[in-house]
Amino acid sequence: MFQTATTNWSGFRAQAETGFVTGAPRTILRAEGLAALAVSLALFAHVGGSWGMFAALFLAPDLAMLGYLAGPTLGAAAYNAAHSYVGPALLAGAAMLAGADLVLALALVWTAHIGFDRALGYGLKHPTAFGDTHLGRAGRARRPA
Numbered sequence: 001m002f003q004t005a006t007t008n009w010s011g012f013r014a015q016a017e018t019g020f021v022t023g024a025p026r027t028i029l030r031a032e033g034l035a036a037l038a039v040s041l042a043l044f045a046h047v048g049g050s051w052g053m054f055a056a057l058f059l060a061p062d063l064a065m066l067g068y069l070a071g072p073t074l075g076a077a078a079y080n081a082a083h084s085y086v087g088p089a090l091l092a093g094a095a096m097l098a099g100a101d102l103v104l105a106l107a108l109v110w111t112a113h114i115g116f117d118r119a120l121g122y123g124l125k126h127p128t129a130f131g132d133t134h135l136g137r138a139g140r141a142r143r144p145a
Helices: 023-046 051-057 060-070 072-082 086-098 101-120
Strands: none
Touching (some): 023 101, 051 101, 060 072, 060 101
């Protein structure tokens, strides 16, 4: 389904028809993930979140992988819903409006998890296979950047 990327005039692999971000844009997206992780950690500390809670809930968004038990299409949809910044951003906004620091802390743990995954190169999933992400092939057969 995915075609091999070609090299364009700038020396970066072209994204056209591969379904994967490559080259400098991929590096930037991974750096954004690292920045999201760092800012989430700093804000979590600032709001006085419990580090025990942080450790206990950090991997909770990965429970969405259970959607893959129903197949790759539903699995990718569930995983992407739990690994998009939209959910924690809406939760954080609601928490700030309500003055709910615990809920804000939960949103920051969620954001930190997503940032950590993105920094490691695990992106949003394509429905073709678990390892097919917008940041490239994840896992052992990782595509070169």
